[in-house]
Structure formats: C-alpha cells, structure tokens
Amino acid sequence: MRNWGDQSQDQALIHRRGFLEVGAGVAAAGAVMGSTQLAGAQAVAGKKASEKLLTKRTLGRTGVEVSMLNLGTWKSVGLDRILRFSWANGIRYVDTAKSYGSEPAIGRWLQSDSSIRKQLFLVTKDHPGTPSEMLKKLDERLAALQTDYVDLIFIHALGDHDVNTEMEWPTSKEFKETAEAIRKSGKAKFVGFSTHHLRRPEILQAAAKGGFVDAIMLQNNPWMAQEDAMNRALDACHKAGIGLISMKQVAGNVKLADIAARLPELKEKKLTPYQGLLHAIWTDERFSSCCVSMRNTDQVRENVAAARTFSPLTKAQMDALRDATIAAGPTLCSGCDGRCSVAAGTTAELGNLTRFLTYHDHHGYRGEARRLYAEMHETARDWKGADLEAARHACPSKLDFASLLPRADQILG
Ligand code: SF4
Structure with a gap:
C-alpha cells in the first residue's frame, strides 16, 4: 500500500488539537451570544488567534503576502458570523463579487471594527462591458463594501460573455491603461481577472504576454494544473510575476466520503478528503492562495486545520489522491477544454x-x-x-x- 504522508502524525495531532482549542472557544462564544455581541467575541478570539495567523504566500510580483486559504463568499448564508469566525481563526483574505450578494455583510463587518481593514486583503469582482468600464464599476463596489479601497479588483469570469473579444483584453491597450488608472487612483491596489472558461490556457497565455495584470484567479484542480497546456500557461504567468489563486477546486468530485473509503491513508493522517485536496493544491507553489466558499463554522475549522497541517505531497501521494477521486465516480465537470x-x-x-x-x-x-x-x-x-x-x-x-x-x-x- 502506498504510504500517504511523510508528515509526522504526532505533529499533525498537535496542530489539530491546538487549532481545535481555539476553534471550540470561538464556537462556544458564538453559540451563546447574539449577533450584536459577535464583534466582542471576535475581539477576544482575535487576540487569542493573533499569533496564529494562517501561513501566507507572496502574491506574484505584487510582493504582498496573502493567506494561503481565503474565504470565498458566494451564496453565503450567515456570513456575519462566518466572517468573524474566519478572522478569529487567522484568515486575512476575503473574496467577494457584485453577483455574490455578500458585499453588504462585508461592509457592515468592516464598519464594526476599523482595525480589520488594515489587516485584510479584500478582493471583489465585476462584469464590465469593456475594460474601461471597470473604473465606474470599482466605485460601485467600494460603495457596496463601505470602504475607500480594495486590495484587488478582478474582471469577473473573463471569457464567459464573448470569449473571442475578451481573450484580447489581457493584451489590450485599453485594459492596460485602465489597470494603471485604477492603481494610480488608490481605489484598488492591484488589478486582474478571474476565469473558469474552457479556454483558460489561452487566456492565461495572453495575460503572461500582456504582462500588466497583477493576479488571476482560476478554476483549478491539482491534476488539471499538470496537464500540458495548463501547465505551460501557469508557468508563463508565474514567470511573468502574475499572482495565481486557485478556485472551484472541488469541481470534479463531490463524493468525498467515497474518496475517504478508498484512501485510508488520509484517515491515518487525520486528514479529510477535502483537506487532502487542499494539500494537493498547495503543493503547487505557483499558487499563492486557494479560495474556498465556507458556509459554516465546521467548514472553516476543517479548512483552517488543513492549512495549519500542510506539508507538500509527493508525486505518489498526488497520484493516489487522483486515482481515488476518479474511482469514486465524480459527477461534476472540472472544466477542461471540452x-x-x-x-x-x-x-x-x-x-x-x-x-x-x-x-x-x-x-x-x-x-x-x-x-x-x-x-x-x-x-x-x-x-x-x-x-x-x-x-x-x-x-x-x-x-x-x-x-x-x-x-x-x-x-x-
Ligand atoms: S466533462 Fe468534458 S469539459 Fe468537463 S472535465 Fe470532462 S472532458 Fe473536460
């Protein structure tokens, strides 16, 4: 049988226990307090967790350090609490978008404690009809978030509306000048785009050639990232200094229990299948962070624990996880090239x-x-x-x- 991990079980247990002690305290506080008291709970828990920030990685040539795990807020329910719980557990990167409906809750949270904004890496997205429209869209996003600036603004889902036209944006004069104007305004420190289009490798290659985009968030899984065209595109962006963020990594399989049954090594290492998947993604050092939609405190605990116990997987471990994932009968397209x-x-x-x-x-x-x-x-x-x-x-x-x-x-x- 393949040996799943080279990470010490004892070390994993120690990290896990340390995390659970902090997490359990926060959960208990949240359970007995009303929403108006949650800010206080955050402050208390935040002090406990202040020395336990999640590991950060450098986001490309921006030089900014970002949490290797970031909080996705798509269709979040109970976001007020999730934001505070994530913060208390060391996450300092939150991802939102106009279409997510989560900006008002994030705005309320920022207003509740002025110290948050300084420590938070805040990202939002919008769909402009042309690159230059992002200037106006950015003002709208700032108003919704009740803040003067975001750290990173993305054109949302590049390629989805008219791929042949939008494919040209990452090399276009218009987008380049817009990005420069945005950075100069101080309303967003950095500019990029997100994409899950089937033609992602071409879109990424265009961004590497254009050379002015600061960061890209893309649909990814560790096996797709190794495929020829995607691997070359990721290399090109990485070489160009473009920060890369992984998203939608669960796409391709939702039968996590089946994976666990097929890979007992995960359990031996105190890892859930999803934690194993996150470790596989973080093993690719071209990615600075991984965006995960977390809809309850258990998910925050699980994913934060994954970050705290991370050590790179070997090729054999990656292959074993891939084989178990495929054998478990995935149902969801992971979005390759069609x-x-x-x-x-x-x-x-x-x-x-x-x-x-x-x-x-x-x-x-x-x-x-x-x-x-x-x-x-x-x-x-x-x-x-x-x-x-x-x-x-x-x-x-x-x-x-x-x-x-x-x-x-x-x-x-
Ligand atoms: S379903 Fe089609 S597009 Fe999706 S991952 Fe499989 S081959 Fe690629």
Missing part, C-alpha cells in the same frame, strides 16, 4: 450538462440548475447520437456520461 464533446462527435456541451446536474443533485441549487439548463441552446443540450464511451475516455475526470446525461434530461428538462 474534449469530451469533441471525442463524442457532438455539439452538445457535455461538461455543462453534468455541471448543472451536479448543482441540482449535490449543491442544492435546483432552481438555478434548471434556469441554466433552460438558457442553453438546443444544440448544446442535444447529446443524442454522441459517443458517450469516447467522451468518458477523453474526460480527465472519467465522468460516466451514459448514466449522468439521461438523468440531466429527466431532471432539468
């Missing part, structure tokens, strides 16, 4: 169909899954006649399209 549809000889967007089905079945976003499916063009939904076995063979996550797609038709159609 090779499944090409291999299947279809215009149907097989990756998106499985993605929306997973939103429905595993993430609880039933209405949104149906809406997204309804918005697809008919040819993107029609997979009849596709060679699904060829698609499965081509897919890095080995999705079982033959069982997933009929269910997508039935549930979402």
